[in-house]
Amino acid sequence: MSPQLILEQAVQKELNLISITDHNTVQHSILACKLSEDLSIRVIPGVELTSREEVHLLAYFPNIEAILKMKKEIDNYLPGKKNNSKIFGNQLYYDLKGEIIGIDDTLRQVALNLGLDNLVDLVHSIEGIAVPAHIDKDRFSLLSQLGFLDREANFDAVEISKFKWRKEKFQLGNIRRGFPVIAGSDSHGVEDIGLFFMEDSQEEIKDFISLKDFLKRSKKP
């Protein structure tokens, strides 16, 4: 999926605020931010990191400069192996116009050599927000890998799957074991975009700063 196509779809679906969080890579998230400059839709730079325990962790950043710092850390903590496209598919690079300009041959479907709590601290050290992804899923989630949610952990929120969000009728601002819950569409194809979104009835979450602020206020000590 090219960032250009994702934005086109997101605008069509009337989404106001999105983030592209690829696995252990930031390139397309940055492109989407650049593309959004000419549009009304806002894009938060983000990435889906894999901790040493194979827990997926969403990280959102205030600006491109911050996510570039994260990119350096990712490169540092990845094992430096080559991707096997037969298993994981080709990782294509797109440009702003949506043209394919290359193939990323770094193995990214793999854990960073850093434990979850340290990874959270790292994200915080570059002013980011750290949110364990889809914690209720049976693979690559906080609960599947580490058994339970520690109330004392330093997460800014927890992401639950869209299925659970619907089933349990969650709303923005709801709390689970002290942490605010969020959810995303987790779109892996164009057709998923806009099928799930969170509603912000107060219309207060407009960008990274207001999101960070909202989560901070919602969090229960």
Added chain:
Amino acid sequence: MKLSKIISECRLEKIVFCTDCEIENGYCGDLMSDVMAHAEAECIWITIQAHKNSIAVALIKDIKSIVFTNNVTVGKEVIKKAEEEKINLLRTDKDSFSVCGEIYCLMEAETAKD
């Protein structure tokens, strides 16, 4: 078998050592739910999962000794929690397969003597 014997025979690094307990069986696993379901109390647990939640699992299962393999980094928080809860933490640069094999052979030899 005394834990201290396993430590010296397998050349394990002591990160936290509080009690030289008696070890009669072991378990190897990295998934908390699996360990909670299958590990026996007071066993020696071999894992790469050096997270604070491992200490909690050890407490629930009454496991007193954990061996972290592959020379994994053990965070301060993990060490502090283990000290508080009196859980022995050991580490090795060997992988789980090798260290399990070594401990297993030691225990088998001990049983044969009896």
